[in-house]
Amino acid sequence: MQTQIQALLAAESGGVGGTEGRTTGAKVEVAMPAIFNGEAGKVEGFVTACRLYLRMKMREATVEEQVFWVLSHVQGGSVDVWKENVLEELQSGEMEYETAEEFLMTLKKEFGRGEEEAVKAAELRKLEQGGKSMEEFVQEFKRTARGSGYERRLLMEEFK
Secondary structure (H helix, E strand, O other): OHHHHHHHHHHHOOOOOOOOOOOOOOOOOOOOOOOEOOOOOOHHHHHHHHHHHHHHHOOOOOHHHHHHHHHHOEOOOOHHHHHHHHHHHHHHOOOOOOOHHHHHHHHHHHHHOOHHHHHHHHHHHHOOOOOOOHHHHHHHHHHHHOOOOOOHHHHHHHOO
């Protein structure tokens, strides 16, 4: 009985059986997303990287802070004009987002426009195993296939 009480007390204080081995958001390293410039086929990866960073590092931030943080990683190319418009609408109160996810979906719709599907399909057709291990190739194939518009039989035909 005494051993069980000591174990419970240790668990509460972070000792044996507690949270000692766990990491918190403040201690976990998370890569920043690459700058997004509106290039076709890159929006999906950008949105995924932003989701990960926001979830791991900016959970406590307000929606407005999260949206502005994402916008700080949107620059150059065709996105500059879009970004200026969004900033003006946010500052004037014409536009408001309930969640950062809602904003990310807006960004994805604006720059995905079906071009991403065509780019993914083209990537899938060119994909070859080359010097990769089978597991590496399968994972790359799955990643590329996601969002390509290809399903079942078409996917099997492209797997080479």
